[in-house]
Amino acid sequence: MEIKKGLEDVYVKETEITYIDGELGRLYYRGYSIYDLAEFSNFEETSYLILYGKLPNIYExxxxxxxxxxSRGISDRVKEFLKSVKKNADPMDVLRTAVSIMGLEENTHTYNVSEQSIINLISKFPTIISYYIRLRRDLEPVEPDTSLSHAANFLYMxxxxxxxxxxxxxxxxxxxxHIDHEMNASTFASLVxxxxxxxxxxxxxxxxxALKGPLHGGANYEALKMFKEIGYIENVEKYILNRLANKQRIMGFGHRxxxxxxxxxxxxxxxAKLLAEKKGGEIKRLYEIAEKVEEIGIKHLGPKGIYxxxxxxxxxxxxxxxxxxxxFPTVFASARVTGWIAHILEYVKDNKIIRPKAYYKGEIGRKYIPIDSR
Ligand SMILES: CC(=O)SCCNC(=O)CCNC(=O)[C@H](O)C(C)(C)COP(=O)(O)OP(=O)(O)OC[C@H]1O[C@@H](n2cnc3c(N)ncnc32)[C@H](O)[C@@H]1OP(=O)(O)O
Ligand SMILES: O=C([O-])CC(=O)C(=O)O
Structure with a gap:
């Protein structure tokens, strides 16, 4: 019996959404290289591409x-919830619960995805996240500005x-x-x-x-914590070697x-480099630490294919x-929600309930003994 631990190399569906060439380090959304999309497209257009399979014409x-x-505005019920949350809650828990409230408000029972729920999910994530960020800073939340693009409005809020x-x-x-990445753990979780x-x-x-975990979307938070913990560029080599010697992982390194x-x-x-040069100070120091971690990390882990x-x-x-x-993981989620939706739509079109097997290796036929006789 061969068990594919972590479902490594198991294909669970055919897809026309994203292609990854893991050997050459290439990534395509609907056949377009992410280098081109990053240079020429924007979040809205690429979301359309991911969802509907083609670049939109001007009207679309x-x-x-x-x-x-x-659709960026959030309901009073979601706002009240965000105001009621303690200030040290995990932002992914807050986002998850706010989305749960959105689901309650729409009162959906089974699979029945409307265009408006797709739009609502993509447009409201940044509003939920920034509303909570502002409350944590003891600042007034900023209402969305419809004259701004998705990413600009997010930063504005x-x-x-x-x-x-x-x-x-x-x-x-x-x-x-961050929009999509084929059959990563969070996309698979949403498909299940x-x-x-x-x-x-x-x-x-x-x-x-699923995205919240430090082995997945939570790794951006862990990476920054690591750069801060290192503190100064002179500490990098010792810190990384020590971490590896203790069998601890370099966060933000490695990929299935x-x-x-x-x-x-x-x-x-x-x-990151451009912003570090513009902003200077702590950002520049952390960027330089990251660059050094990259150098030392690749020296030790590169031969194992870990980058x-x-x-x-x-x-x-x-x-x-x-x-x-x-x-950081909530920002990741605010882009990945598009990919989750696209994969859900693609999968359910030709649906089959996801139900793998577990190979039983325990005992069978054990005799039940009453509690006072055990
Ligand atoms: C958006 C994303 O989700 S990207 C990934 C974000 N996650 C991280 O950055 C966390 C750190 N990275 C990791 O934990 C892993 O590389 C994962 C979870 C991303 C991939 O895991 P898998 O494909 O299952 O690889 P696995 O965990 O089996 O590691 C294989 C080997 O590489 C080593 N390894 C993998 N990643 C790292 C790392 N970041 N630092 C040090 N060693 C590592 C493991 O210790 C293991 O070594 P061994 O064979 O000597 O025991
Ligand atoms: O593909 C994966 O396993 C993880 C990843 O990089 C992502 O979800 O963006």
Whole structure:
């Protein structure tokens, strides 16, 4: 009996959404290289591409953007919930619960995905996240601005000021790069739920729950914690060697599919560097530490095919853009929600309940002994 631990190398569906070449470090959304999408597209257009399989024409694009902009507001019930949450709650738990409230409000029972629920999910994640960020900072939440694009509005709601062109582009590219990644753990988790024909909100909540873990979307937070813990560039080598000697992982390194440099990390590194140079101070110091961790990490782990992944430099980008580290996984989720939805739609079209097997190796036929005789 061969057991594929962690479902490594197991194909669970055919897809036309995302292709990863893990040996060459290449990534394509619907056949388009992410290098091109990062350079020429934006979050809204790439979301459309991921969801509907083609680049939109001008009317489709404008309608999609308009619906997203008009749906950013969150309900009073969600706002009341966010105000009631303690300030040290895990932001992913807060996001998960807010999405759960959205599901309650729509009162969906089974799988029945409307265009509006797709738009609601994508457009409202940033509003929920920034609302809670502002409350934690003891600041008034900032209402969405419909004149701004998705990424610019996100930064505006977080920081209370409109982002510069460079900040906008860095955020927009980071969001494009996080939209989808084939059959990662959170996408699979959301598919498991969708395959039972449960409602879309329950599936998305499963995605958020899986993404939260430090081995997945939580690694961006862990990477920044690690850079801060290292403190100074002179400490990097000793810290990394010590970590490896203690069998601890370098966070933001390693990947199930990439055995080389993650192409997303390559793009994000350039933006992290640009922002570090612009902002200076702590951001620059942390960027330089990250670069050194990369060098030492690759020296020791590169021969095993372990390189920086998306979470390594996204941590510096998100920090430079004004997010507190605990919120990084929520920013990841706000882009990945598009990918979760696209995979759910693709899977359920030709649905089969996901129900693998477990190979039983316990005893059978044991005799029941009453409790007072054990
Ligand atoms: C968006 C994303 O989810 S990207 C991934 C984000 N996660 C991280 O950055 C956390 C750190 N990385 C990891 O834990 C892993 O590389 C994972 C979870 C991403 C992939 O895990 P798997 O494909 O199951 O690989 P697995 O955990 O079996 O590791 C294989 C070997 O590489 C080593 N390894 C893997 N990643 C790392 C790392 N970051 N640092 C040090 N060693 C590592 C393991 O110790 C193991 O070594 P061994 O064979 O000597 O025991
Ligand atoms: O593909 C994976 O396993 C993890 C990952 O990089 C992602 O979800 O973006």
């Amino acid at each position: 694009y404008e309608n999609f953007v308009k619906s997203l902009r008009e 977080v920081n209370g000021t409109k982002p510069s062109e460079e900040e906008y582009k860095a955020m927009d590219v980071a969001m494009i790069l 739920v969708a395959s039972t024909l449960s409602d879309i909100y329950s599936s998305i909540i499963a995605g958020i729950s 599919v990439y055995k080389t440099y993650d192409p997303r990390a390559r793009i994000l590194k350039a933006y 920086p992944n998306v979470d390594f430099y996204s941590s510096i980008v998100f920090y430079a853009l004004g997010f507190e580290p605990e919120f």
